[in-house]
Amino acid sequence: MEFGKVQYFERVETKHHREFIQAHNNCILCSSVLELRHIRTDEALEIKEEAYCPQCDLRTRAKNYTMN
Ligand SMILES: [Zn+2]
Numbered sequence: 001m002e003f004g005k006v007q008y009f010e011r012v013e014t015k016h017h018r019e020f021i022q023a024h025n026n027c028i029l030c031s032s033v034l035e036l037r038h039i040r041t042d043e044a045l046e047i048k049e050e051a052y053c054p055q056c057d058l059r060t061r062a063k064n065y066t067m068n
Helices: 002-010 015-023
Strands: 035-040 046-055 058-066
Touching: none
Parallel strands: none
Antiparallel strands: 035 046, 046 058
């Protein structure tokens, strides 16, 4: 299930659609507003982004940004 959702976001190719999704961070299951979290590691080499739905109690997106 979670892999399918990740693919849904990554398949969005146009910048227009990408901006639309970022401006409307709602759960694709229940349309609740997602809580966005950005977690930086102690070494500051990686930033982790999560979109969390408090209604479904589910993470709907997780990305890792590595700067090394
Ligand atoms: Zn939800």
